[in-house]
Amino acid sequence: MTTTTAPTTPRPVYFDCDTGIDDSLALAYLMASPAVRLVGVGTVAGNTNADQAARNSLELMALGGHGHVPVAVGAREYRVNTFSGGVPAVHGDNGVGNVDMPPAGRAAEDRTAVDLLIALSHEHAGDLHIVAVGPLTNLAAALEADPTLPQRVAHVWVMGGAALVPGNISPVTEANIGHDPEAARIALAADWDVTIAPLDVTMAHTFEETHRQALLASGNPAAETVGRMLDFYFDFHVPEYGRRCSALHDPTAAALCAGGVTPSVAPAVPVDVDDTHGPGRGQLICDLRGQRQAWHDRPGARTRVVLSIDDPVADHLVEVLAR
């Protein structure tokens, strides 16, 4: 029902991330994709702290030949929740599966991720795509700093939420939305078009050992490095899937932005975020009522919720990263 056509000229992309192993896979993909021109990276607390996420991004970008693209540290804390220090059990002590990368040879920008995003929105006014795969803290702050931001953004691609499947940090709450529900609520209520990839689709697609081996053998230094990171990440997923593999959270949002995969079910529907302090705190609430007979867009809804992708996401990632 929905088509995301591959862009004819590379899309300028600002990548907002908490790098993170799956963030690293997404970042390596965005660097390698001919459909994308990565123009800036901002970091946020999440899988690891925002400074470590910047360090990881800088190092991976050096390996990926993107040492010229600005990286800026963003929010080190959430609006209301307290950052817990990350999830070393999932992403390793350093956020990237305890893989050591060569020093990047440069530091993050002096400006914040918010300032970088706003500057890029002017530089690429009307064309800028945002791929946001961490808590939406920076996006909310940028919207507050400059309410005209949405006018200059072409589209926002988000990994977050759980629509019709269980959450991953509570029965109904996914980590990116759940860590900063107040920010997510602001970001998803802004005057821009959003495509969101919730756990419904990001857990349905997996990266298998064969895919990982293809990265290790790719000859692409960034891809090879991500292949090594995934060794750690695969262990974490064994209880969920019963085998060594990983979900494809952040890379799915990246692949959607690049038009490399097309949603098969992705209705635009009203969404809300539970920012109470009750048992549903942090839930992305998607109004999927009345969709039994045929998936369809709800009038006025600006957030497209990707519920399924028939295209093989992992195969596509490998194809781009090992070309």
Added chain:
Amino acid sequence: MTTTTAPTTPRPVYFDCDTGIDDSLALAYLMASPAVRLVGVGTVAGNTNADQAARNSLELMALGGHGHVPVAVGAREYRVNTFSGGVPAVHGDNGVGNVDMPPAGRAAEDRTAVDLLIALSHEHAGDLHIVAVGPLTNLAAALEADPTLPQRVAHVWVMGGAALVPGNISPVTEANIGHDPEAARIALAADWDVTIAPLDVTMAHTFEETHRQALLASGNPAAETVGRMLDFYFDFHVPEYGRRCSALHDPTAAALCAGGVTPSVAPAVPVDVDDTHGPGRGQLICDLRGQRQAWHDRPGARTRVVLSIDDPVADHLVEVLAR
């Protein structure tokens, strides 16, 4: 994975309802089922007001040869929410599709539904089954009036909630739980075993025109009358299903209690109810994480959430009602 064996001797059942067209189908079924002995009916505000629900129950029970079974009016209001007056668009002005039944020839008990339930729990101590298909207001009040109640109740069968499907009064909230979340929270936290049939399964099974015709031709006056009520209820379901038919909300809970249908997926998991005043108010939160590889019970969980039933529920209802 779960079996609900048909009882060898009829189970004494207290039926808590807001009669209601699907309540009527459930009630007619409970009267007709050889696996059940209906020993009392209490009403609550919901599909219609509690007094009308009692009138409807009394009249249908007279038609079904159960003029001797006590009917008591329960809660006319919810703990926090305000009763809106019912849903005439769904259940007709009188709650039963504007069908007129002969006068019952008797009135509801002087005692309340709470008093009736507690009395029945003593009379059938250890054996009493509760089938609750409206807001759980009476159950919560009974638990507060007599905290020892669960010791004398064999099992509680509930229609309510939406686990992995959209709600019906909000994107995430089903009416029975959503009308009185505070009561639902109390009822589901009590020290008894509960089996709950959420929209996941009650929307998946439908009662079709052929089933309705079988009721009309059954020779069972209560079943015939419910067949007439369903004419109205079928209209309401056309936008959802694209044809005249109905969901099987309340009858599913009744059929589960009678052991007439067996859940195919029904893990016992932690549940909670959102009783905040946020966008998730009234949501039944079922913790279904970690069930990807195989459905399984979570240690200590006392609420079994019925996610699917392979048995044909409507066929079974007709079989019992038109025997």
